[in-house]
Amino acid sequence: MTPRTMKPSDGIAWVTGGSSGIGAALACRLASQGWTVAISARRKDKLEEVTSFSGKGRIIAVPVDLTDAKAVEAAIAGLEEREGPIALAVLNAGIYLPVQAEAPKFEDYRKTFEVNLSGTAACICALTPRMSARKTGQIAIVSSATSFGGMPTASAYGASKAALVNMAACLRIELHRHGVLVQAITPGFVETPAQDDNAFPKPFMVSAETAARRIASGLKSKRFEITFPRRFTWALKAMYALPYGWSLPLVRKQTGWDKPV
């Protein structure tokens, strides 16, 4: 079975990190297209706020800490029993903890990898056996433009996001013959609570609603990468296509990390 994009008649959608930012906006966008959308995150009160959406489809809260793989498996089993098969999954939950290279904290690396990588892996482990058995499904993993190459303060976050693109590429190759479509999402800057601690200049930042619109549109295509805003992400890709000897000093200059301390 050749993988194809999913539609509401194929089953429900599951969006992780649905309690705020991009995930909450995407859940509303998908619900307005007629999907039943299950949203997961840890904060029940925030999830409940998002479920108050009223429109064509509906949003239901499935609170779970994604770093607990057994809880994720139980949540997905229960969800599918109640609401039917998950046709579309957007694995969006993630954290950004800036790491200062001159005084790094191991805990920041550990937490970043635990949520961004292990949390996504827990979702994959719950999803792909079910989708492969059904010979259909669509999974999109939210990475970041930070995955393209080195950025200051991103030695934990950027490493986790680069690993997620690689994870998505491996899964796309393997799951193709099982009829499951896998995509990677690489946004530039999006205005969300995650950006509150980011002191960086944020060129071409888009709203969470714009990000949700771009993602929802990308989910209707079979292309591997959904990236936006392209005037930023394509320029970044072009810069990282240069030899490291050129691109890394350029990033240092562009970000202000060329100034003496």
Ligand SMILES: NC(=O)c1ccc[n+]([C@@H]2O[C@H](COP(=O)([O-])OP(=O)(O)OC[C@H]3O[C@@H](n4cnc5c(N)ncnc54)[C@H](OP(=O)(O)O)[C@@H]3O)[C@@H](O)[C@H]2O)c1
């Ligand atoms: N904002 C940007 O500029 C930008 C750019 C590129 C990529 N991204 C990526 O987009 C995704 C969404 O980020 P955002 O900007 O929308 O940030 P956000 O508003 O902080 O949302 C992050 C979401 O992840 C959830 N989450 C965190 N830890 C979790 C855990 N252990 N278990 C379950 N859920 C957890 C949070 O919910 P709880 O706290 O309730 O658990 C929240 O719903 C992230 O993967 C981020 O890396 C963001």
